[in-house]
Amino acid sequence: MKISPLQLFIAFSQMALSGFGGVLPFAYRALVERRRWLSAEEFPKLLALSQVMPGPTICNLSVMFGYRSAGLSGAAAALGGMIALPIAIVLALGIGYQQFGDLPPVRRALAGMSAAVAGLIVATAVKMARAMPRRIAPICLLALAFAGVGVMRFPLLAVMVFVAPIGILLAWRERW
Amino acid sequence: MVNSQSADAPVWSIVGPMVAHFAMLSLMAIGGGVVMVAPEMQRYVVDAHHWISAEQFSAAYAIAQAAPGPNLLFVTLVGWQVAGWTGAAAATLAILVPPAALTIAMVRVSTNRAPGPLGRAVGKGLAPISVGLVFATGWILFRGGSGDWTAAAVALLAAFVVLRTKINPVWMIAVGAAAGVMGLV
Numbered sequence: 001m002k003i004s005p006l007q008l009f010i011a012f013s014q015m016a017l018s019g020f021g022g023v024l025p026f027a028y029r030a031l032v033e034r035r036r037w038l039s040a041e042e043f044p045k046l047l048a049l050s051q052v053m054p055g056p057t058i059c060n061l062s063v064m065f066g067y068r069s070a071g072l073s074g075a076a077a078a079l080g081g082m083i084a085l086p087i088a089i090v091l092a093l094g095i096g097y098q099q100f101g102d103l104p105p106v107r108r109a110l111a112g113m114s115a116a117v118a119g120l121i122v123a124t125a126v127k128m129a130r131a132m133p134r135r136i137a138p139i140c141l142l143a144l145a146f147a148g149v150g151v152m153r154f155p156l157l158a159v160m161v162f163v164a165p166i167g168i169l170l171a172w173r174e175r176w
Numbered sequence: 177m178v179n180s181q182s183a184d185a186p187v188w189s190i191v192g193p194m195v196a197h198f199a200m201l202s203l204m205a206i207g208g209g210v211v212m213v214a215p216e217m218q219r220y221v222v223d224a225h226h227w228i229s230a231e232q233f234s235a236a237y238a239i240a241q242a243a244p245g246p247n248l249l250f251v252t253l254v255g256w257q258v259a260g261w262t263g264a265a266a267a268t269l270a271i272l273v274p275p276a277a278l279t280i281a282m283v284r285v286s287t288n289r290a291p292g293p294l295g296r297a298v299g300k301g302l303a304p305i306s307v308g309l310v311f312a313t314g315w316i317l318f319r320g321g322s323g324d325w326t327a328a329a330v331a332l333l334a335a336f337v338v339l340r341t342k343i344n345p346v347w348m349i350a351v352g353a354a355a356g357v358m359g360l361v
Contacts, residue, residue, distance in 0.1 A: 124312065
C-alpha cells in the first residue's frame with residue numbers, strides 16, 4: 001500500500017502522543033484497527049522482527065513500516081513522527097525540573113515517581129520472566145545478568161561477553 | 177548541575193565519548209529495548225564519569241516515563257543534563273541512528289525469511305539475559321531514589337497493581353508523585 005511520508009508522520013505522531021507508559025498498544029490500535037494499514041496477522045510478524053533487531057523496539061517498528069510504505073523518506077517520517085513531539089515535551093519537562101528540581105515538593109514528587117517507575121519496570125520484568133521456561137539454565141542466566149549488572153555494577157559489555165555465549169550455546173544444544 | 181550554557185569546544189570532550197558509548201549500547205539493546213541498557217548508561221554517566229548524579233538520572237527516567245512517547249527519550253534528558261542542547265541532540269541521535277540504519281539494511285536484505293537454527297538459538301539464549309537486565313534497571317532506579325522502606329512500599333504497590341489489574345501504568349506514576357508530595361517517600 002502506498003502511504004505518503006506526511007501521512008506516516010501524522011499517524012506516528014498521534015500514536016506517540018497517546019502512548020503514556022508505552023506506545024505499543026497504541027501502535028496496534030492505529031495501524032491495525034483504525035487505519036487498517038496492517039492486518040492482525042501482519043502486525044505480530046512486524047513486531048517480532050522489531051524485537052529481534054537491536055535498538056528500541058517501537059523505533060525499529062516505525063522504521064520498518066515507514067521504509068516498506070515509502071522508502072527512506074517514509075522511514076524518516078515514521079521515526080520522526082514517533083519522537084519529534086515527545087522529545088519537545090520531555091525537554092520542556094526537563095527544563096522545568098532544572099528550574100524547580102531543587103524545591104522540596106518537586107524533589108519529593110520525583111522521588112515518589114522514581115519509586116513507582118522502578119516498581120513498574122520490575123512488573124515488566126516479572127511479566128517477561130513468567131513467559132520463560134522454568135528450567136535451571138535460563139534462571140541462572142537471568143540471575144547472573146541481574147547480579148553482574150545490577151548489584152556488582154560490572155560494565156554491561158564485560159557481563160555480556162561472559163554470559164551471552166553460555167546462553168547461546170546452551171540454547172543451541174537444546175539444554176532447556 | 178547542568179552546564180548547558182557553557183556549550184564551548186570542551187563540551188565535545190564529553191559529548192564525543194558519550195556518543196560513542198551510547199551508540200554501542202543502542203546496538204546491544206536486543207529484545208528488551210533501551211530499558212535493558214539503562215543500568216550500563218547509569219554506570220557510565222554517574223559512577224564512571226560523575227557527569228550527573230544518581231538522583232538526576234532517576235529523575236530523567238521518571239520524567240520520560242511520565243511523558244507520552246517512547247520511553248527511550250530519557251536518553252535525550254540524560255544527554256541534556258550532561259552537556260546541554262548539544263548533549264541532548266547527540267545522545268538522541270546516538271541511540272536512534274545505528275539501530276535505524278541496521279533495520280533498514282535488514283529490510284533491504286531479507287525478504288520474510290524465517291530465522292535459521294542459529295538465529296533461534298541466539299534469540300532463545302539471550303532472552304533470559306534481557307529479563308535479568310530489566311530487573312537490574314528496576315533495582316538501580318530504586319537505589320537512585322531515597323531507597324527507604326516507604327519508597328519500597330510505593331514500588332511494590334506499583335508493581336503489584338500493574339501485575340494484577342489492567343489499570344494504565346501512568347496512574348501509578350501519579351500515585352508515586354502524590355505520595356512524594358505528601359512527604360510519604
